[in-house]
Amino acid sequence: MMIVKQTVHFGAGNIGRGFIGALFSKSGYHVTFVDIADQIINKLNQEKSYQVKLATEQRETVTIENVSGLNNMSQEREVMEAIKKATYLTTAIGPDILPRIAPLIARGIAERVADTDEKLYIIACENQIGATEILKSHIFGNFDEETKGKIEGRVYFFNSAVDRIVPIQDQDSLDVLVEPYYEWVVETKEDIPTVEGMKIVEDLDPFIERKLFTVNTGHAVIAYLGYIEGKETIDQTLSDEEVANQVRKTLKETGSYLIKEYGLDEKEHLNYINKNIERFKNPFLNDGVTRVGRAPMRKLGPEDRLIRPATQAQKAGLSYTNLAKAIAAALLFDHPEDEEAMKIQQMIKEHGPGYVLNTVSNLDENSEITKEVVRQYEELKK
Ligand SMILES: NC(=O)c1ccc[n+]([C@@H]2O[C@H](COP(=O)([O-])OP(=O)(O)OC[C@H]3O[C@@H](n4cnc5c(N)ncnc54)[C@H](O)[C@@H]3O)[C@@H](O)[C@H]2O)c1
Numbered sequence: 001m002m003i004v005k006q007t008v009h010f011g012a013g014n015i016g017r018g019f020i021g022a023l024f025s026k027s028g029y030h031v032t033f034v035d036i037a038d039q040i041i042n043k044l045n046q047e048k049s050y051q052v053k054l055a056t057e058q059r060e061t062v063t064i065e066n067v068s069g070l071n072n073m074s075q076e077r078e079v080m081e082a083i084k085k086a087t088y089l090t091t092a093i094g095p096d097i098l099p100r101i102a103p104l105i106a107r108g109i110a111e112r113v114a115d116t117d118e119k120l121y122i123i124a125c126e127n128q129i130g131a132t133e134i135l136k137s138h139i140f141g142n143f144d145e146e147t148k149g150k151i152e153g154r155v156y157f158f159n160s161a162v163d164r165i166v167p168i169q170d171q172d173s174l175d176v177l178v179e180p181y182y183e184w185v186v187e188t189k190e191d192i193p194t195v196e197g198m199k200i201v202e203d204l205d206p207f208i209e210r211k212l213f214t215v216n217t218g219h220a221v222i223a224y225l226g227y228i229e230g231k232e233t234i235d236q237t238l239s240d241e242e243v244a245n246q247v248r249k250t251l252k253e254t255g256s257y258l259i260k261e262y263g264l265d266e267k268e269h270l271n272y273i274n275k276n277i278e279r280f281k282n283p284f285l286n287d288g289v290t291r292v293g294r295a296p297m298r299k300l301g302p303e304d305r306l307i308r309p310a311t312q313a314q315k316a317g318l319s320y321t322n323l324a325k326a327i328a329a330a331l332l333f334d335h336p337e338d339e340e341a342m343k344i345q346q347m348i349k350e351h352g353p354g355y356v357l358n359t360v361s362n363l364d365e366n367s368e369i370t371k372e373v374v375r376q377y378e379e380l381k382k
């Protein structure tokens with residue numbers, strides 16, 4: 001009997017099905033998706049496969065097989081059993097959800113390490129610096145002392161950077177439309193089982209900062225300016241020359257910081273910026289400004305795509321006025337269906353924008369960055 005390699009992936013959404021789960025399936029793994037959405041889980045178990053469609057003129061399609069689903073609310077025991085058999089455990093669930101799934105993962109691991117020395121590799125695939133480290137600390141918070149003593153050499157935690165634009169999908173189907181480009185970078189010095197498309201590096205910092213502060217900063221600029229202008233999609237917004245210029249100016253600021261911090265080659269970095277601007281123009285993706293702008297409290301966090309490059313640029317004596325404009329635009333994102341946007345609007349109404357920058361972004365209310373953002377906020381509001 002052939003033993004199929006097993007992997008467990010938390011979050012059967014866009015990145016889960018359209019990217020990470022698909023790579024594992026292509027690498028010969030059976031993928032058990034874990035999610036709270038019954039509709040997706042039931043479909044995975046009934047249909048046992050789905051299609052990943054490329055957002056190109058030809059719409060090339062790949063069939064993803066060897067997949068099933070579990071609900072982590074109603075099938076805790078089954079999820080723990082899946083964790084006990086897996087080689088990898090990955091997540092693409094949203095950084096804020098990681099603490100919620102940690103207790104069940106910890107229970108699965110506790111039973112596993114009591115039973116076997118087989119190695120388990122855990123990788124959070126989220127747009128956040130050190131996401132796996134964060135997940136690890138929540139998992140460890142749920143271990144007893146005996147389990148903690150059994151982790152070394154058995155369970156490994158690797159940070160990663162994950163890059164593929166996957167827009168919101170038609171909810172009636174498991175199929176996923178994705179852009180052709182992808183990059184998945186994992187930080188480890190261990191010799192780990194091969195997964196097609198996984199790139200291993202010893203130091204993730206330059207990769208995750210380059211990705212977050214180019215792809216995601218650029219994306220955020222387009223989303224928030226597009227939203228203000230009443231645009232629907234990223235490519236539609238970017239066809240406005242003024243927005244395109246603003247994206248370039250902002251990525252020049254993040255680029256100056258990245259080049260200085262990591263000794264990147266200036267020409268190569270400019271090529272990287274240009275390549276990403278081309279990705280944003282993809283007319284087949286139909287990627288909404290409200291998806292890309294989603295969760296602005298997270299995006300205005302001190303370590304995220306707007307604030308960190310601005311504070312780092314300031315520290316390095318570099319320009320940050322275009323980043324300040326992007327932050328100001330984020331403060332104007334008042335999409336009624338976005339809970340975080342609504343919270344920010346309420347805070348602005350009660351205490352003003354400086355208060356948001358202080359409480360959400362950890363900026364001093366009298367700092368130069370805060371003053372510049374507030375000035376640009378008042379300008380944009382006109
Ligand atoms: N979509 C992209 O273009 C993209 C690209 C790179 C990275 N990312 C990152 O990947 C992560 C996932 O993004 P996405 O676009 O796939 O989001 P998504 O909303 O499509 O998928 C998230 C999935 O998690 C599930 N979920 C939510 N709460 C849960 C819980 N408590 N337990 C189990 N499942 C739960 C949801 O039902 C959903 O299926 C985020 O961190 C995002 O920043 C997204």
Ligand SMILES: O=P(O)(O)OC[C@@H](O)[C@@H](O)[C@H](O)[C@H](O)CO
Nearest residue numbers: 127162163164165166216219292
């Ligand atoms: O997923 P978020 O909310 O952190 O950011 C929105 C988009 O910028 C993001 O999903 C990109 O599409 C993705 O990071 C591309 O790799």
